[in-house]
Amino acid sequence: MRRNSACLHDMQRVALQSGADHAGFRQAARALIAQGISPDRVVWDADEATSLFGRCEVPDGPPFALSRRAISLTKLVVCHRAAEKYALLYTLIWRLLHGERHLLDVYSDPLVHNLEMKRKGIRRDLHKMHAFVRFRRLELDTGAERFVAWFEPDHYILEEAADFFVDRFRALTWSILTPIGSLHWDRSRLSLGPAARREDAPSHDAFEGGWRAYYESTFNPARLNTGMMRAHMPKRYWRNMPETSAISSLVQSAASRVTVMCEQEAAMPRKRNPAKALAGMKAEPETLSALNAIIAQSEPLVPGATRAVLGEGPLGAAIAFVGEQPGDVEDQEGRPFVGPAGQLLERAMHEAGIERKSCFLTNAVKHFKFEQRGKRRIHQKPTAGEVKHYRWWLDRELALVRPRLIVALGSTAVLALKGASVPILRSRGPADFNGRPGFITVHPSYLLRLPSESERTHAFKNFVTDLHAARDLTLRC
Amino acid sequence: MDDRFKSKLRILADAAKYDASCASSGAPRRSAGAKGLGSTTGAGICHAYTPDGRCISLLKILLTNYCLFDCAYCINRRSSNVERARFSVEEVVTLTVEFYKRNYIEGLFLSSGIIRSPDYTMEQLTLVAKKLRRDHEFAGYIHLKTIPEASPWLIEHAGLWADRLSINVELPDEASLQRLAPEKDGASIKSAMGQMGERIAEARAERRRFSPAGQSTQMIVGADTTTDEGVLRTSASLYERYALRRVYYSAFSPIPHASAALPAKSPPLQRENRLYQADWLLRYYGFTVEEIAAGGDSGMLDLDIDPKLAWALKNRDRFPVDVNAAARELLLRVPGLGKRAVDKIVAARRHTRLRTSDVARVSAGLKRALPFLITADHRPTRLLDRSKLRQELVTHETQLSLFA
Numbered sequence: 001m002r003r004n005s006a007c008l009h010d011m012q013r014v015a016l017q018s019g020a021d022h023a024g025f026r027q028a029a030r031a032l033i034a035q036g037i038s039p040d041r042v043v044w045d046a047d048e049a050t051s052l053f054g055r056c057e058v059p060d061g062p063p064f065a066l067s068r069r070a071i072s073l074t075k076l077v078v079c080h081r082a083a084e085k086y087a088l089l090y091t092l093i094w095r096l097l098h099g100e101r102h103l104l105d106v107y108s109d110p111l112v113h114n115l116e117m118k119r120k121g122i123r124r125d126l127h128k129m130h131a132f133v134r135f136r137r138l139e140l141d142t143g144a145e146r147f148v149a150w151f152e153p154d155h156y157i158l159e160e161a162a163d164f165f166v167d168r169f170r171a172l173t174w175s176i177l178t179p180i181g182s183l184h185w186d187r188s189r190l191s192l193g194p195a196a197r198r199e200d201a202p203s204h205d206a207f208e209g210g211w212r213a214y215y216e217s218t219f220n221p222a223r224l225n226t227g228m229m230r231a232h233m234p235k236r237y238w239r240n241m242p243e244t245s246a247i248s249s250l251v252q253s254a255a256s257r258v259t260v261m262c263e264q265e266a267a268m269p270r271k272r273n274p275a276k277a278l279a280g281m282k283a284e285p286e287t288l289s290a291l292n293a294i295i296a297q298s299e300p301l302v303p304g305a306t307r308a309v310l311g312e313g314p315l316g317a318a319i320a321f322v323g324e325q326p327g328d329v330e331d332q333e334g335r336p337f338v339g340p341a342g343q344l345l346e347r348a349m350h351e352a353g354i355e356r357k358s359c360f361l362t363n364a365v366k367h368f369k370f371e372q373r374g375k376r377r378i379h380q381k382p383t384a385g386e387v388k389h390y391r392w393w394l395d396r397e398l399a400l401v402r403p404r405l406i407v408a409l410g411s412t413a414v415l416a417l418k419g420a421s422v423p424i425l426r427s428r429g430p431a432d433f434n435g436r437p438g439f440i441t442v443h444p445s446y447l448l449r450l451p452s453e454s455e456r457t458h459a460f461k462n463f464v465t466d467l468h469a470a471r472d473l474t475l476r477c
Numbered sequence: 478m479d480d481r482f483k484s485k486l487r488i489l490a491d492a493a494k495y496d497a498s499c500a501s502s503g504a505p506r507r508s509a510g511a512k513g514l515g516s517t518t519g520a521g522i523c524h525a526y527t528p529d530g531r532c533i534s535l536l537k538i539l540l541t542n543y544c545l546f547d548c549a550y551c552i553n554r555r556s557s558n559v560e561r562a563r564f565s566v567e568e569v570v571t572l573t574v575e576f577y578k579r580n581y582i583e584g585l586f587l588s589s590g591i592i593r594s595p596d597y598t599m600e601q602l603t604l605v606a607k608k609l610r611r612d613h614e615f616a617g618y619i620h621l622k623t624i625p626e627a628s629p630w631l632i633e634h635a636g637l638w639a640d641r642l643s644i645n646v647e648l649p650d651e652a653s654l655q656r657l658a659p660e661k662d663g664a665s666i667k668s669a670m671g672q673m674g675e676r677i678a679e680a681r682a683e684r685r686r687f688s689p690a691g692q693s694t695q696m697i698v699g700a701d702t703t704t705d706e707g708v709l710r711t712s713a714s715l716y717e718r719y720a721l722r723r724v725y726y727s728a729f730s731p732i733p734h735a736s737a738a739l740p741a742k743s744p745p746l747q748r749e750n751r752l753y754q755a756d757w758l759l760r761y762y763g764f765t766v767e768e769i770a771a772g773g774d775s776g777m778l779d780l781d782i783d784p785k786l787a788w789a790l791k792n793r794d795r796f797p798v799d800v801n802a803a804a805r806e807l808l809l810r811v812p813g814l815g816k817r818a819v820d821k822i823v824a825a826r827r828h829t830r831l832r833t834s835d836v837a838r839v840s841a842g843l844k845r846a847l848p849f850l851i852t853a854d855h856r857p858t859r860l861l862d863r864s865k866l867r868q869e870l871v872t873h874e875t876q877l878s879l880f881a
Contacts, residue, residue, distance in 0.1 A: 102827075102828050105824040105825060105827065105828055106824075106825045106828050106829055107821040107822075107824065107825045107838070107839050108821075108825045108829065108831055108835030108836070108838050108839050109825075109829075109838075110838065113838040113839075127522070130518075130522055131522045131523055131524050131525075132524070132525075133580050134579060134580060134581070135578065135579045135580050136579070137578075137579070147578060147579070149580070164516075164518070167508035167509060167516045168508070168509060168514075168515060168516040168580075169509070169514070169578070169580075170508070170509040170510070170511060170513070171509060171510075171511065171512050171513060171514060172514070172578060205579065206478065207478055207575050207576065207579060209478055209483060210478035210482070210483050210486055210572070210576075211576065211579070211581050213483045213486055213487050213490075214486055214487075214490050214533075214536070214538075214576075215525065215527060215533065216487070217486070217487045217488075217490035217491040217494070218490045218491075218493075218494045218527060218533060218537060219494070219527035219528055219529055220494055220495070220527075220529050220531075220730060221529075222730045222731050222743060222744055223529035223530070223531070223728075223730065223744060223746060224528055224529055225528070225529055225530035225746075226528050226530070227530070228526070228529075228530025228531075229526040229527065229528050229529070229530045231530075232523065232526045232530070232532065233525065233526040241525065243525055244525075247528055250527070250528050251528050254528070258731065258743070260733075261731045261732065261733055261735070261741060262731050262741040262742065262743075263741075264733070264734075264735065264741070266735055266736055266737035267558055267734065284628070294628070294630075298630065301634075301637075383683075383685070384679075384683055385679070385680060385683060385685045385687070388676070388679060389630070389633050389634075392629045392630050392633070393630060
């Protein structure tokens with residue numbers, strides 16, 4: 001080492017700003033590492049008083065690579081109150097770069113242990129700040145609201161704590177004042193301000209009385225355990241938490257409250273027995289009209305539909321047809337299968353010798369889901385989750401109608417009836433729907449979507465054949 | 478807040494406090510949109526502690542404490558002479574938002590007495606959650622207590638708005654439930670849990686939002702004669718069958734206006750504590766119910782020492798284990814070594830041989846661990862045979878609790 005600088009005697013003195021001088025420490029560490037100065041030859045000054053003697057200008061060094069773990073540890077420990085933090089961190093970096101790459105895995109090492117404890121302290125302080133800050137509301141002249149808190153952290157964690165409050169209270173205007181600086185958020189920008197005093201924050205809030213009432217009422221005197229309370233909420237935080245003013249009277253009265261509870265004789269109930277009300281509570285609808293009333297009342301899962309479109313047809317029908325969901329026309333008229341696809345189904349049924357009136361027709365999903373494009377409402381396929389959500393109703397419906405055969409029209413119906421999706425064209429034909437005899441075929445709207453006339457004719461013929469087969473099945477059973 | 482509102486809050490907070498669960502954890506990380514309010518951090522935050530040592534994380538209240546049911550252990554049963562009150566949906570929403578803005582809470586834990594019908598009650602609960610999410614873009618935590626007697630589609634609807642759903646099994650066995658909670662039905666509780674479990678798993682697989690923090694339940698301990706082994710057996714089967722996140726144990730506590738069906742006595746807090754420790758062993762330490770029960774006596778856990786130590790003392794032939802060589806699963810069985818300490822040991826011993834002083838830096842439970850552990854400079858063979866070992870360790874624990 002050349003003696004070309006006043007600072008370079010045997011010991012190297014590094015002066016940093018008070019608080020958490022992360023940038024200053026990083027720069028100094030780069031310089032020291034570049035010059036190969038070992039930790040035992042560095043004296044760290046993080047005190048404004050000594051920095052008056054002039055900051056030692058060490059030339060900046062090239063950056064070095066540290067693991068992400070080491071970087072985040074450094075970033076946190078720098079916030080610590082203890083003066084030794086910089087010396088410890090520099091020792092860590094020195095050792096990491098001088099043959100002990102895995103040092104951070106060695107939790108039993110005294111240095112690592114010490115730093116881990118410091119990191120834990122910072123984490124705890126951050127956590128307590130996130131938990132124990134109490135805002136008080138101010139009403140500005142404009143009528144807008146502003147929330148202000150006074151808090152006293154143990155370490156220099158102000159900047160580290162800020163993101164949490166921004167994420168949480170993005171739409172509010174707020175300030176957190178502390179003895180080491182202040183944070184201000186104006187709904188778009190975060191700024192750091194100077195240290196503040198307790199008197200700078202408002203002294204009361206309209207909801208604190210209610211909060212204290214809640215705090216008192218949620219306490220159970222039979223479980224008194226003040227040790228546990230103080231371990232988690234140390235006394236030094238109490239003076240900035242309005243609810244803690246209730247603690248001493250809660251603790252004092254706990255024992256007598258428990259005695260009263262234990263000695264009190266069980267009293268005769270003053271209220272009459274609500275047997276009628278209890279009898280009125282039915283778990284499940286027992287008729288189709290009761291079920292339909294419930295379906296009709298409930299609002300759609302995806303907002304938009306005019307109404308729930310209920311199933312239609314006689315109880316004990318030979319065949320129940322299950323479609324996907326009501327379309328535009330069905331939604332307006334409130335009846336299933338009355339739009340273009342419904343008309344096509346009716347024609348096919350006629351050709352297969354099935355009378356619509358003798359069948360039960362319903363949908364897996366009871367509400368129309370669509371996308372508005374100009375004046376048109378474009379059908380949107382229900383998601384698997386939506387289908388499953390409606391499945392309970394379909395299941396009850398079929399249990400009450402008790403058809404001899406269930407015909408699933410298309411993949412959504414199969415998903416609802418079987419609980420799993422299957423390829424329709426390959427599975428068409430007789431099927432089992434969780435113990436109920438069933439039959440799988442395409443949805444009539446599929447026929448409408450085919451591009452060429454010949455394809456449509458062909459597919460329609462197959463569809464009629466399917467319905468024929470389904471009808472034959474009902475005759476056999 | 479006017480006095481009427483405040484006195485309702487007192488009644489409905491008091492009515493809700495016997496539910497032990499308060500966690501605000503497990504929800505996916507969210508932060509407020511430009512106009513929204515609230516965030517979830519994943520781990521949850523305890524905003525205050527009451528003198529019973531329990532944390533306040535959520536605003537835990539009932540919508541109403543009027544109730545048609547008559548569960549003997551419950552302060553709100555219809556035959557209780559407790560003062561009644563009812564919040565409107567709007568009032569709960571306001572209270573949640575205003576408390577949240579002042580950083581008092583992480584969110585809302587809403588439950589209710591059964592009024593009119595289970596369906597009506599469930600609809601009201603869901604309405605609160607929906608209003609918070611839709612009208613206030615509330616992104617904080619919402620836990621809804623589900624009414625198992627309500628219709629399945631209503632329970633499913635609730636999952637779309639809440640972070641966590643829960644149904645209380647209340648008592649560890651069916652016979653007690655029939656005796657103490659005549660309107661409740663074990664089968665419908667189980668079937669509702671099953672239904673929710675299915676939906677939660679499906680939604681997770683399809684990356685849809687449905688009760689993302691899963692479901693939990695609560696069991697009251699000490700209101701009936703079920704043994705600890707019976708309680709743990711019920712828990713184990715609940716974890717397995719319904720993939721529950723948590724089972725909460727609530728020591729039966731004397732209540733004002735108590736029922737004659739249950740004796741008023743101090744809550745068995747130590748028993749509750751041991752059950753929580755045992756629950757942890759079940760979920761994270763690879764213990765079975767049989768092993769845990771064997772550490773105690775006739776189905777009850779040892780109240781003086783923790784269940785892991787109790788097990789180790791009865792299985793001394795399995796020890797000592799070598800901290801520098803034993804498999805992770807074996808280290809997890811050493812009393813005093815927690816999961817984190819074991820992870821640190823496993824990481825550190827790849828680079829160094831651990832001495833006793835090293836283990837002390839990694840684990841706070843060294844004193845309990847030492848009789849069962851071989852380190853580079855410690856071998857406890859003779860200590861293990863000492864019959865006074867339990868006595869010594871018990872004294873140590875009592876001393877610890879004196880300073881707690």
